[in-house]
Amino acid sequence: GDSVTQMEGPVTLSEEAFLTINCTYTATGYPSLFWYVQYPGEGLQLLLKATKADDKGSNKGFEATYRKETTSFHLEKGSVQVSDSAVYFCALSDRSNYKLTFGKGTLLTVNP
Amino acid sequence: DAGVIQSPRHEVTEMGQEVTLRCKPISGHDYLFWYRQTMMRGLELLIYFNNNVPIDDSGMPEDRFSAKMPNASFSTLKIQPSEPRDSAVYFCASSGTTLSRGEKLFFGSGTQLSVL
DSSP states (O other), rough: EEEEEEESSSEEETTOOEEOOEEEEEEOOEEEEEEEEOOOTTTEEEEEOSSTTTTTETTTTTTEEBBBTTTBBBEESSOOOOGGOEEEEEEEEEETEEEEOOOOOOOEEEEO | OOOOEEEOOEEEEEETEEEEEEEEOTTTTTTEEEEEEEEETTTEEEEEETTEEEEOTTTTOOOEEEEEETTEEEEEEESSOGGGGHHHHEEEEEOOOOOOSSSSEEOOHHHHHEEO
């Protein structure tokens, strides 16, 4: 079945550092790929998405590129802020049955 | 719209008791999902509905769990009897078929369940 593997955290960075959170997936067909973010005490929110190979999703300075050849969708940000501290989830959507499969999440802590 | 509304935010109960979690999806959304989040297993899909009909309940852990959606604006997840291993955060999410490819889920704030 479909699965998502993302790097285990926690990840701790200083403000303005470069961020990479790795994500790889296994799926039949051509899924849509997503990054969701969960701030403390809240539900998940969509951060960015990509629906086909070589698409780049971007939002709030975060970017991720759909790499079909490496089945990856790594999340990057050039300069993190304290307010980016949250749990980040990589996910894929199987369009045939409308389900989202999530990775286990990566906790990011950004220190001033 | 107020977003996806879940109640209660926190529930503490004793083993063996019945627990009912409630969800009101965003108006107009015709897909509703129940997820469970734990440290060990991450985010797991329990069940989802389309137009109030359960489509896939393969994630429901056992017969103690049941979910209903009597109408388009309300769903419940019931655990009877509850056990300590059911302690988790339970999220409800909804989405609509008018979305373009790349479906977006809207999540509620979750119910933190503690079974003592």
